[in-house]
Amino acid sequence: MRIELKNLIGLDGSTPTFAQTYGITFDQGVEWAEQGLEMAREGRLDEARVILEGLVTLNPRSPGYWYALGSIYEAQELAADAIQAFTQVIQRDVRNTEALLRLGVLQLKSGDPAGLESLQKVAKDTRSENASLVARAKSILSVSKAA
Amino acid sequence: MTIDRSTNIPRTNLAEFNQDSPPVNNTTIKKPLKDDQNTVVNKRLIEQAAQHVHVIGDFVIPKTCGAEQGHAPQPSAGERAAQEAKAKRDEAIATNERIRQENAPLLKEIEALEKQAWALDKLLDHVDSKGDSVLTWHEVNNLAATSGLPEVKEAANWLLNNPHAYEALKQAGKRWTLVGGDNSETRVSNTNVLGGWGAGRVETAGHRAALRKLIEEKKACIKPFVDVPPVPSSSSSASTGTSGAGGPAGTPEGPKSPSTPPKETSAQAEARVLSNYKGVGPFSSDATTAEGRMQDAMSHVQKGIDALQLDLVAASTKDPVNQAEVMMIQNKMQQIQNALSALMQMMKQQQETMSNISKMYSDMAMSAIRNMR
Numbered sequence: 001m002r003i004e005l006k007n008l009i010g011l012d013g014s015t016p017t018f019a020q021t022y023g024i025t026f027d028q029g030v031e032w033a034e035q036g037l038e039m040a041r042e043g044r045l046d047e048a049r050v051i052l053e054g055l056v057t058l059n060p061r062s063p064g065y066w067y068a069l070g071s072i073y074e075a076q077e078l079a080a081d082a083i084q085a086f087t088q089v090i091q092r093d094v095r096n097t098e099a100l101l102r103l104g105v106l107q108l109k110s111g112d113p114a115g116l117e118s119l120q121k122v123a124k125d126t127r128s129e130n131a132s133l134v135a136r137a138k139s140i141l142s143v144s145k146a147a
Numbered sequence: 148m149t150i151d152r153s154t155n156i157p158r159t160n161l162a163e164f165n166q167d168s169p170p171v172n173n174t175t176i177k178k179p180l181k182d183d184q185n186t187v188v189n190k191r192l193i194e195q196a197a198q199h200v201h202v203i204g205d206f207v208i209p210k211t212c213g214a215e216q217g218h219a220p221q222p223s224a225g226e227r228a229a230q231e232a233k234a235k236r237d238e239a240i241a242t243n244e245r246i247r248q249e250n251a252p253l254l255k256e257i258e259a260l261e262k263q264a265w266a267l268d269k270l271l272d273h274v275d276s277k278g279d280s281v282l283t284w285h286e287v288n289n290l291a292a293t294s295g296l297p298e299v300k301e302a303a304n305w306l307l308n309n310p311h312a313y314e315a316l317k318q319a320g321k322r323w324t325l326v327g328g329d330n331s332e333t334r335v336s337n338t339n340v341l342g343g344w345g346a347g348r349v350e351t352a353g354h355r356a357a358l359r360k361l362i363e364e365k366k367a368c369i370k371p372f373v374d375v376p377p378v379p380s381s382s383s384s385a386s387t388g389t390s391g392a393g394g395p396a397g398t399p400e401g402p403k404s405p406s407t408p409p410k411e412t413s414a415q416a417e418a419r420v421l422s423n424y425k426g427v428g429p430f431s432s433d434a435t436t437a438e439g440r441m442q443d444a445m446s447h448v449q450k451g452i453d454a455l456q457l458d459l460v461a462a463s464t465k466d467p468v469n470q471a472e473v474m475m476i477q478n479k480m481q482q483i484q485n486a487l488s489a490l491m492q493m494m495k496q497q498q499e500t501m502s503n504i505s506k507m508y509s510d511m512a513m514s515a516i517r518n519m520r
Contacts, residue, residue, distance in 0.1 A: 019217055020217065026221060027221065059217035063209075099209075
């Protein structure tokens with residue numbers, strides 16, 4: 001695993017994160033994250049990953065960084081790392097349906113039946129803005145059931 | 148921008164998420180499996196189904212990043228303004244420090260030239276007063292030993308202690324007075340060159356003028372310091388309108404009373420007690436790698452600790468010892484040591500996660516130094 005959770009300072013909230021220790025604000029963090037994501041959009045995934053891994057090290061309690069990092073891992077086909085990242089998102093933001101869908105799909109691709117459970121949670125989302133995600137999850141579930 | 152902070156809607160590219168994915172069609176999947184087929188086949192089909200979903204769309208940070216948990220609190224407008232003012236001040240101080248370093252060789256040169264000019268003036272006064280036109284190394288020695296004029300004596304001594312300056316004067320003004328340079332050299336009179344005392348004085352004046360001109364030219368090359376903004380007020384009373392224990396409204400910065408003796412402010416006391424520490428200056432690094440910058444930061448912090456130890460020695464050897472000053476230094480040392488520990492921990496963390504935060508690292512190190520100063 002590229003990031004060992006046990007090494008992250010402040011992950012569980014019992015100690016301050018590096019961002020708190022060094023006075024790095026949300027705006028600063030997002031600015032750096034945007035730079036990293038811009039690299040990702042340009043196809044410079046390795047560089048983007050370094051930036052986002054750094055941000056997660058700075059503040060492992062931000063679901064946003066985990067989500068962005070998970071997307072990069074996913075693009076780089078680092079499935080296990082991506083699953084860990086999206087799991088972190090869900091732990092901190094249980095209503096993040098998109099992360100849940102991505103997690104479910106990745107789990108299924110890895111042969112983990114927990115993916116079905118994740119997708120079922122997505123399918124239960126009643127928020128209208130997530131209708132397309134719900135439809136996608138139901139579609140995959142139907143195929144999976146057929147299988 | 149990919150983060151829409153005005154809404155709560157994540158700007159993940161949902162359209163691409165759905166449109167780019169080919170529809171999952173049961174016709175593309177083999178018909179349901181019989182119960183007797185093994186689970187390996189089931190797993191393969193599930194994977195096939197999942198392959199139809201191309202999740203990768205735009206790279207974004209969802210709105211949940213807006214939760215500022217784990218970050219330092221956002222500064223208020225007043226704090227931000229104060230931070231910006233402080234940053235400008237720090238930058239101006241750093242710029243002045245750089246200018247000071249750049250000017251240092253020039254200032255040293257000017258100082259030497261001015262000393263030469265001064266010595267020239269003093270010794271020529273002596274020459275004038277004696278009606279002499281020649282000054283040998285022996286005479287310089289004699290002047291240093293016997294002159295009753297302190298400034299002449301001092302100038303002679305200075306020349307003896309700075310033979311390079313003597314040589315320079317001799318070379319530049321060899322047509323007038325100074326001769327020798329070593330004991331073996333014979334006296335050379337300016338009369339040999341210019342044919343008379345009066346002519347010698349003219350030449351001497353020309354040399355003095357040339358020397359002054361050279362000094363002025365050098366002075367013109369000195370880079371001026373930039374203006375350093377005043378220290379921003381740490382109190383928020385100005386922005387909030389609340390008043391603390393300060394003076395009456397309308398005289399926020401005026402003297403409280405002309406009869407009270409000027410009292411040392413806490414900033415002045417700190418500057419005095421932590422004089423060595425303050426002399427360490429702001430952090431800067433020319434390193435091009437994150438590790439290099441971090442090493443520089445640690446080295447800088449170590450310098451701060453060393454300087455504080457000097458301050459501590461100075462404070463604790465005073466008679467009587469001011470315990471408040473000692474405690475101030477000890478507190479500062481504790482802060483710095485905490486920062487050093489954090490930096491070391493950060494380095495360790497960095498190595499363990501094998502992540503290189505690149506540019507951020509420099510910013511982090513500088514933030515750390517700024518915050519602890």
